[in-house]
Amino acid sequence: xxxxxxxxxxxxxxxxxxxxxxxxxxxxxxxxxxxxxxxxxxxxxxxxxxxxxxxxxxxxxxxxxxxxxxxxxxxxxxxxxxxxxxxxxxxxxxxxxxxxxxxxxxxxxxxxxxxxxxxxxxxxxxxxxxxxxxxxxxxxxxxxxxxxxxxxxxxxxxxxxxxxxxxxxxxxxxxxxxxxxxxxxxxxxxxxxxxxxxxxxxxxxxxxxxxxxxxxxxxxxxxxxxxxxxxxxxxxxxxxxxxxxxxxxxxxxxxxxxxxxxxxxxxxxxxxxxxxxxxxxxxxxxxxxxxxxxxxxxxxxxxxxxxxxxxxxxxxxxxxxxxxxxxxxxxxxxxxxxxxxxxxxxxxxxxxxxxxxxxxxxxxxxxxxxxxxxxxxxxxxxxxxxxxxxxxxxxxxxxxxxxxxxxxxxxxxxxxxxxxxxxxxxxxxxxxxxxxxxxxxxxxxxxxxxxxxxxxxxxxxxxxxxxxxxxxxxxxxxxxxxxxxxxxxxxxxxxxxxxxxxxxxxxxxxxxxxxxxxxxxxxxxxxxxxxxxxxxxxxxxxxxxxxxxxxxxxxxxxxxxxxxxxxxxxxxxxxxxxxxxxxxxxxxxxxxxxxxxxxxxxxxxxxxxxxxxxxxxxxxxxxxxxxxxxxxxxxxxxxxxxxxxxxxxxxxxxxxxxxxxxxxxxxxxxxxxxxxxxxxxxxxxxxxxxxxxxxxxxxxxxxxxxxxxxxxxxxxxxx
Numbered sequence: 118x119x120x121x122x123x124x125x126x127x128x129x130x131x132x133x134x135x136x137x138x139x140x141x142x143x144x145x146x147x148x149x150x151x152x153x154x155x156x157x158x159x160x161x162x163x164x165x166x167x168x169x170x171x172x173x174x175x176x177x178x179x180x181x182x183x184x185x186x187x188x189x190x191x192x193x194x195x196x197x198x199x200x201x202x203x204x205x206x207x208x209x210x211x212x213x214x215x216x217x218x219x220x221x222x223x224x225x226x227x228x229x230x231x232x233x234x235x236x237x238x239x240x241x242x243x244x245x246x247x248x249x250x251x252x253x254x255x256x257x258x259x260x261x262x263x264x265x266x267x268x269x270x271x272x273x274x275x276x277x278x279x280x281x282x283x284x285x286x287x288x289x290x291x292x293x294x295x296x297x298x299x300x301x302x303x304x305x306x307x308x309x310x311x312x313x314x315x316x317x318x319x320x321x322x323x324x325x326x327x328x329x330x331x332x333x334x335x336x337x338x339x340x341x342x343x344x345x346x347x348x349x350x351x352x353x354x355x356x357x358x359x360x361x362x363x364x365x366x367x368x369x370x371x372x373x374x375x376x377x378x379x380x381x382x383x384x385x386x387x388x389x390x391x392x393x394x395x396x397x398x399x400x401x402x403x404x405x406x407x408x409x410x411x412x413x414x415x416x417x418x419x420x421x422x423x424x425x426x427x428x429x430x431x432x433x434x435x436x437x438x439x440x441x442x443x444x445x446x447x448x449x450x451x452x453x454x455x456x457x458x459x460x461x462x463x464x465x466x467x468x469x470x471x472x473x474x475x476x477x478x479x480x481x482x483x484x485x486x487x488x489x490x491x492x493x494x495x496x497x498x499x500x501x502x503x504x505x506x507x508x509x510x511x512x513x514x515x516x517x518x519x520x521x522x523x524x525x526x527x528x529x530x531x532x533x534x535x536x537x538x539x540x541x542x543x544x545x546x547x548x549x550x551x552x553x554x555x556x557x558x559x560x561x562x563x564x565x566x567x568x569x570x571x572x573x574x575x576x577x578x579x580x581x582x583x584x585x586x587x588x589x590x591x592x593x594x595x596x597x598x599x600x601x602x603x604x605x606x607x608x609x610x611x612x613x614x615x616x617x618x619x620x621x622x623x624x625x626x627x628x629x630x631x632x633x634x635x636x637x638x639x640x641x642x643x644x645x646x647x648x649x650x651x652x653x654x655x656x657x658x659x660x661x662x663x664x665x666x667x668x669x670x671x672x673x674x675x676x677x678x679x680x681x682x683x684x685x686x687x688x689x690x691x692x693x694x695x696x697x698x699x700x701x702x703x704x705x706x707x708x709x710x711x712x713x714x715x716x717x718x719x720x721x722x723x724x725x726x727x728x729x730x731x732x733x734x735x736x737x738x739x740x741x742x743x744x745x746x747x748x749x750x751x752x753x754x755x756x757x758x759x760x761x762x763x764x765x766x767x768x769x770x771x772x773x774x775x776x777x778x779x780x781x782x783x784x785x786x787x788x789x790x791x792x793x794x795x796x797x798x799x800x801x802x803x804x805x806x807x808x809x810x811x812x813x814x815x816x817x818x819x820x821x822x823x824x825x826x827x828x829x830x831x832x833x834x835x836x
Contacts, residue, residue, distance in 0.1 A: 132179070132274070133186030136160075142189045143198070151195035155185070158199035158221060165203075165210045172281040180274060181205060187270040191465045197263045200228035204267055207233045224261075231264035232271065265301065269310055272298050276317040291321035306434045306466025315373035323376075330372050333386050338369070341393070348393060348444055355415045361399065361408055368394040368453070393444065394451040398460055402427060405454045409438050412452055416442035419449070427455070429522050429530060435463055524575045531576075536595045539566045543578045544599040551599060552584035552606055567593040586610065615662030616655050618702070618726070622747065623661055625692050626672035641675050692718065694728065695752040702726050708733035708835050709762050712755040713812035718747035730835055758808040760789055761815050762834040765803040768827040769795075774803070777828075780821050781807055786814070804834065 133139045136159045143152045162181050169177035185201040199221055206212050207229055218226035276294055279287045295318040302311040320327040345367050356363050370378075370389070378389050397408055405427060422441035430436045437455040444450040455463065523531050523542060531545050539559065544551030557566055558577040570576065586606035594600050620634065627633050642654060649666070651657050660666040694702070694716070708730040710716050715731035726747060729736040767773060774793070781788055790806040809815045819831045 132183040132277075133189075136182065139182065139186055139189060142186075143195075146192050147195055154221075155195050155198045155202065158202040158225075159185070161220065162202045162206060165206045165212055169209065171278075173278065177205075177209075180278075183274045184267070184270045187273055188267065191266075191270075193263070193266065196225050196228065197267055199225045200232060200263070200267050201270060203229045204232040204271060228261060228264055228267060231261060232267045262305075265305070269298060269302055269307065273310060273313060276314060276321075279317070279321055287321050291318040294318045295322070302466070306431075306462060307464075308466065309464045310466075312371045312373075316371050319373040319376060326376060327372055330375055330386070334369070334372070334375070337386075344445070344448070345393060348448075348450060349395065351415065352395065352397070352412065355411055356397075356408065359407070359411045361404060361411065363404070363408060364398040366396055366398075368396050368451075370394075392449050392451055394453075396453045396455070396460075398455060398457050401456060405438055405456065408454050409440065412440065412442065412454070416444055416450060418442055427459075429532070434466065437463065521570055521572045523570050523572065526575060526577045533570065534595050536569050538569060538593055538595070539564070539576055539578065540590050540594050540603075541596040541599045542570060542576045544594075544596065544602055546578065548598075548602055549584075550578055550580060551602055552586060553580035553582070554578050555581045555585070566590070612659060615659045617662070619658030619660065619662030621692060622726075623658065623671060625747075627675065630672055632672070632675070637675060645671070645675055692726075692747055692749050693752050694749055695755055702728065704759060705729045705733065705735065706760075707735050709760050709806070711759040711761050711809055711812060711815060712751045714751075716749045716751070718749045720747060732835065755811070758787070758810060760806050761809050762804060762806050763819065763822070764830075764832050764834050765805065765822060765828060766830040767801055767803065767825070768829065769799060769801050770827050773801075773825075773827055776825060777803065777805075777822065780825060781805070781818060784814075784818055784821050786818050800829070 133142075136156055139159075140152055140156060143155060147155075159178075159182065163178045166177040166181075171177055171180060181202045181204060184204065185198045188197055188201050203217060203221070203225070206217065207214055214226050214230045217229055272294060275290065279290060282290070294314050299311050299314040299318065302308075302314060316327075349365055349367065352365050356365070375386070375389055378384060379386060397412075399405055399408055419441040422439075424439040427436045427438055436459045437453045440452050440454075442450045442452060521533050521535055521537060523533065525531060525546065531542060533541055533545060539557035540551065540554060543554040543557075554566070556579040557564055558579070559568065559570070559574050561575070561577075584606055586603045588603075588607060590603050591600060594603065624634050645657060646652070646654070649657050649660070651660075657666065657671065661671060703726070704710055705727050710728050710730045710733075716728050717731050717736050718726040718728055719736070720726055726749075728749060765777065767777075774791075778788060778791075787808040788805060789808055792804045794802040794804075807815075807818060809818065815833065819833070822828055822831050
């Protein structure tokens, strides 16, 4: 039975010493012809790297040999092993991809080329460069998943031999490994690789903490030995009595997981080590469930702690039964029950699939398909993401899946990350369902779209006729698919709104020159497109709506050569605001304009039109700038809610703020922000921002506040 590994500081791993030693390992599962091809790749690499040495002083070829040895432990196919032998040849020697293709075939050459491109991905200090590099990795993985397996083995050997590098470079490589390579190994189900990445990275970044925890584990192991033996013996007796053939072994948490739990859950080392964990390996799935019954008859199970990952595997293909029991003296015991094949899959993940193949070379197990689906999802994300930073943010979300399992109304199981909401569920069903989602039912009751889902719930989505994403969804969705689709939809929505707003602004500017968009000649439009470099008038209108172009200057440009330009322009007409303009119209937070106030607009490249009150001190800066300012007026009927700031002077008394809040809420107004100045011991000044519909609504709110006995004065702040 393979135990969890520990990697104390200074521990050296036994690398493959020679090609003969590797060959003897390969002969246990590869044909003689395949072993000879691997040997030929080794001798080719040895010749190519002749004269090159590693930082440690060893011949460089010892590194690709060690990488191949790691892959051989996973029983990888001969092409992966050949690529491991040759993975630095293109990078570090004059040999080309074409030369490799002639020698070893297109598949091996493509694998080597893919790994070489990943090797060039030195993660820079700039986040953008790191994100760009990760996009390259995603593409390389999607073409042939063995590329990332060879790269993981390459990184593992580099982590094992970090000691010869400078401290700064060691820390950078360790941080990069913990941030990206360990989660990828986890996502591909490669537990052993992930554990070693985490422990080696932890020892490099925090050598003192790693040493202390390791020493504490060794000490605890001695104290726990007797109780572990007792529990193991009672489990063995129970299984023999029931006639089950099984291998029982104790499990220990690895150093980094202990440290993470201590750090995140604020628990002491002794609290984490109080749990005793065992793994039981059996021959088939049927026996797994029989052994579970046997164990539950031996010790009392803890309610709600049983998880069946055999019937519903994890996203990375992991399968096992998990249960927690009350053991001797109330000691909690964690038990994992799985088959030997599941154990192989749990430790080596997708790499283990090369052991279980059909005659046509396709793996039997479904988690290979899951990995392919994940990689396909990465490609889709890449196409939707606006930039590499958005892409890497989405992928990082995807690399930490702690699953919940929910049902569609028809009974189909959907797998989602921990904390997923109905919006995540809707996008998991189909992109169109997510885009049109407006409400949901969880277990037949109406529920907020932001409510986190729990395993076993049935979720039903209600949709609108047309797509309508809400920016607030980005605050609670957890899946990268939902996040990227919402952003994509919002971008399109903003583009449409920018064009509509640009059309209105240009029409208003043209109206002041006795013209309009509809009356423009084809020649005028063509001249405008030539001058702006746009292919269509929509591009110009979007620029105006986004604040990148002045509607006033564009209007002058359009009518300059026409007969109408001889007419003296009238004053620029006011744009009417009705409150439903969307993202491209924003209300300033310095003066909080509301319907009924005299207003003026300022065109901002980031925010579209920003509306200020006419007497706002900030509006003085652009009032006389016709390129950036827009005369505005309110429509007769304005929809929506607007913010207004009130200054309330009151006598200090117990519960006065609660009374004030209740009074404001009672008149259909929301409190958006509240702050208190307490400089005077007898009096407080409360600044409160409330949501109002009009000046009349605001006057009613102020009147109700004045009726409170302890209120001295209420006034509206306009700064």
